[in-house]
Amino acid sequence: MLALQLLFNALALGAAYALVALGFVLILNATGAVNFAQGDLVMAGGYGGLVLARMLPVPGVVLLPLLMAGMAALGLMVALVAYFPLRRRPPEAVFISTIAIGIILQNGTNILFGPELARTPALLGDGEFRWLDGVGGGLVVSAQSVAIIVVAALLIAGLHLLFSRTQFGRRLRATAQDREVASAIGIPVDAMVAATFAVGVALAGAAGLLLARGFFVTPNDGGNYMLKAYIAVTIGGWGSIPGAVAGAALIALFEVVFPALPALVPALGGPAFSQNGATIVLDALILVILVARPQGLFGEASKARA
Amino acid sequence: MxxxxxxxxxxxxxxxxxxxxxxxxxxxxxxxxxxxxxxxxxxxxxxxxxxxxxxxxxxxxxxxxxxxxxxxxxxxxxxxxxxxxxxxxxxxxxxxxxxxxxxxxxxxxxxxxxxxxxxxxxxxxxxxxxxxDDATTKIAQVRFALENKGVKKPAVIYQTTAYGQSGHAEIVNALKKAGIVPVYEEALDVAVKDMAPVLAKARAAGADSLIVHLHGGPSALLLKAAAASGLGLPIIAGSGLSQPSTINLLEPAELAGVCAETSSSPVSAxxxxxxxxxxxxxxxxxxxxxxxxxxxxxxxxxxxxxxxxxxxxxxxxxxxxxxxxxxxxxxxxxxxxxGDMAHSAVIICYDGKSRIPKVVAHYTNAAAD
The missing domain is CATH 3.40.50.2300 (Response regulator)
Known part of the structure; x- marks a missing residue:
């Protein structure tokens, strides 16, 4: 039963991480540049949810589309300020400009909200379901975790439909694959890049709302989420959307299931299965992947890795 | 004159x-x-x-x-x-x-x-x-755990930061002086989100209590996970749990029976x-x-x-x-x-109904005892 509990926890955490990584990879594909502000945009999504909740005391699931719309607008602003003026400069210029955006967001939220931990409203409620209480501690499934999994699955499915079934999505993909050719065949590349920023940042905002309920949010959380997105995309395949989801799931497994293995299999133990050990093993795995399969688990759409 | x-x-x-x-x-x-x-x-x-x-x-x-x-x-x-x-x-x-x-x-x-x-x-x-200093507060924390909670097989969970390492050393020393060896110890990075693994391992190790030395946010995450999993073990936390902004993130029921060391508890007035x-x-x-x-x-x-x-x-x-x-x-x-000016610590406990703790024990010069 403990194994089921851990897998469920990992699934919920991985679902939210997947949204972070997806937003990251979309912008990466569209611009060829790493958006180092992605983690801070997740954090900003958490605070955005907090602000909306103060204005509208309704469940988080009602706030989610409003928040995503607001975050999409923020994404357009990020594109206008940090990408378009620098797009013909070396890629390092965009790296630095997105780092600057991240620092502005971090310090801005610190000034506006203070450094204290904050918490967003639950998507549906704080209830929980308990099964088989007498068996190995039972299985506890919180309504929030179920809602995270469902919302993330819907957003990922919606994204898949957008890219595969709509003309707009096909234009976005064409822009991501080759901006020059896309421009030559009449696709408004700048508008597509701006739209990608909007979608990517909206996903970051959704992740922020989902994560900040169970794990809280502070202005300093961005760096950690950025690192997870980067690792997920590196594992899954630089530029690969399915790879980003798989990479996020792997990170969650290493955070939740791997360090708990000694509780499941008493023969296992030692420093490798501590929380720190799990991080070291995951990072070692990344090194192995980079050497043995540089294109990541799901291939590589983009040639350059920052 | x-x-x-x-x-x-x-x-x-x-x-x-x-x-x-x-x-x-x-x-x-x-x-x-x-x-x-x-x-x-x-x-x-x-x-x-x-x-x-x-x-x-x-x-x-x-x-x-x-x-x-x-x-x-x-x-x-x-x-x-x-x-x-x-x-x-x-x-x-x-x-x-x-x-x-x-x-x-x-x-x-x-x-x-x-x-x-x-x-x-x-x-x-x-x-x-x-x-x-940690020698004073951690001795108070351990003494309270041993004397008031009857702890014999504690799990010690601490942070990887300098704050966590310093407190951990004092906790283990204080336990050692009482002839107690923790059945489980783990250092957590401040970015750890899910506390289920650490709680599962503490339970599997046969711990009869958790002695915790974490920052405020991780302390709150640990208590939430403990309450959700029905851990049912006494938790004696560090001063990270005494911060009102942290406590406000927890429901009173999630705090039921939890105690923590701190220098003072002004909200208890x-x-x-x-x-x-x-x-x-x-x-x-x-x-x-x-x-x-x-x-x-x-x-x-x-x-x-x-x-x-x-x-x-x-x-x-x-x-x-x-x-x-x-x-x-x-x-x-x-x-x-x-230059150590403060030599007292208190233990606060939550009753599960309110977020205002009660001061249940004072320890002065605990490190010198």
Whole structure:
């Protein structure tokens, strides 16, 4: 039963991480540049949810589309300020400009909200379901975790439909694959890049709302989420959307299931299965992947890795 | 005639003291993982500096030291240019260790609430710590666990930061002196989100309790996970759990039976004076104070009282803080010769119905027992 509990926890955490990584990879594909502000945009999504909740005391699931719309607008602003003026400069210029955006967001939220931990409203409620209480501690499934999994699955499915079934999505993909050719065949590349920023940042905002309920949010959380997105995309395949989801799931497994293995299999133990050990093993795995399969688990759409 | 002259001299001396105007910069971590605690430290200092004893005027600037030792050292070197009488110094141990040589060189007293034991063990006469060090608070935490909760097989869960490592060493030492070896120990990074693995391993190791030394956010995550999993073990936490902003993230039921060590619990308002501090703090900052805020308030007030009594130079203030004692709101402060001014800790417990804890035990000079 403990194994089921851990897998469920990992699934919920991985679902939210997947949204972070997806937003990251979309912008990466569209611009060829790493958006180092992605983690801070997740954090900003958490605070955005907090602000909306103060204005509208309704469940988080009602706030989610409003928040995503607001975050999409923020994404357009990020594109206008940090990408378009620098797009013909070396890629390092965009790296630095997105780092600057991240620092502005971090310090801005610190000034506006203070450094204290904050918490967003639950998507549906704080209830929980308990099964088989007498068996190995039972299985506890919180309504929030179920809602995270469902919302993330819907957003990922919606994204898949957008890219595969709509003309707009096909234009976005064409822009991501080759901006020059896309421009030559009449696709408004700048508008597509701006739209990608909007979608990517909206996903970051959704992740922020989902994560900040169970794990809280502070202005300093961005760096950690950025690192997870980067690792997920590196594992899954630089530029690969399915790879980003798989990479996020792997990170969650290493955070939740791997360090708990000694509780499941008493023969296992030692420093490798501590929380720190799990991080070291995951990072070692990344090194192995980079050497043995540089294109990541799901291939590589983009040639350059920052 | 001689008596009149003596009176005039005393009056003149008193007037000089009353006219004292001093600069006392506030250098604290307002960004980074200690931002919440740093804000409490800042607020405690500001409350004291904005209500100094009669006749004393205190000028101060607040600087954010972040969590980097280099930034803290630069801030201190900049502040030294203003000829401060003392500096409110950050609570982050690694920053304090880096600042100590500068304080020694510039001969500036540092007023801090850092719990890191090592900062007062460097032979530096300019360090004054107004928060009980880990040796005091962790011994109180362990004694309470053993004496009141009957703990015999604890799991010790701590943070990988300097704060966590320092406290962990003291907890294990205190347990060892009682002949107890933890059945499970784990250090957690501050970024760990899901506490289910650590709780599962503690349970699998046969722990009869959790002795916790985590920052505020991770403490809250651990308690939430423990409540959700129905862990059912006594939890004796560190001072990270005494912060009202952390407690507000938890439902009272999730706190049921949980206890924590801290230097003081101003929200519990044990005395009328403490209630006065609580009211003044709420009026000024629209927030509840924690033990860090009160400790820094007391420490800053002790320095300002010394100024009011004539210690108007850094050297005189250093001497006054080294040799005097001060009855603060949380406790009586007196140096042990190394700059450790605070020697008391309390244990607070939550009843599961309210977020206001009750002070259930006081430990004074626990480290010396």
């Amino acid at each position: 001689k008596r009149i002259a003596a009176c005039l001299l005393l009056t003149a001396a008193a007037s000089a003291a009353h006219a004292a105007s001093v600069t006392l910069p506030v250098l604290v971590p307002l960004t980074g993982f200690l931002a919440v605690e740093g804000a409490s430290q800042r607020n405690g200092a500001i409350l004291a500096l904005s209500t100094p004893p009669a006749g004393v005027t205190a000028k101060y600037d607040v600087s954010d030291t972040g969590v980097s030792p280099e930034v803290a050292v630069n801030a201190l070197e900049r502040a030294a240019g203003d000829k401060p009488i003392a500096v409110v110094a950050p609570m982050l141990g690694t920053q304090m260790l880096a600042m100590l040589p500068v304080a020694m060189e510039q001969k500036i007293p540092l007023l801090t609430i850092s719990g890191t034991a090592a900062i007062t063990r460097q032979g530096n006469p300019y360090i004054f710590r107004f928060f009980p 044990e005395s009328p004076a403490m209630q006065g501090f609580l009211d003044a703090y709420r009026r000024k900052f629209n927030a509840d104070p924690d033990g860090f805020a009160l400790a820094q308030y007391d420490g800053t007030m002790m320095a300002l009282e010394a100024v009011a009594k004539g210690a108007t130079t850094p050297a005189a203030l250093t001497q006054a803080l080294s040799s005097g004692s001060y009855a603060g709101l949380a406790m009586t402060y007196k140096s042990n010769g190394r």
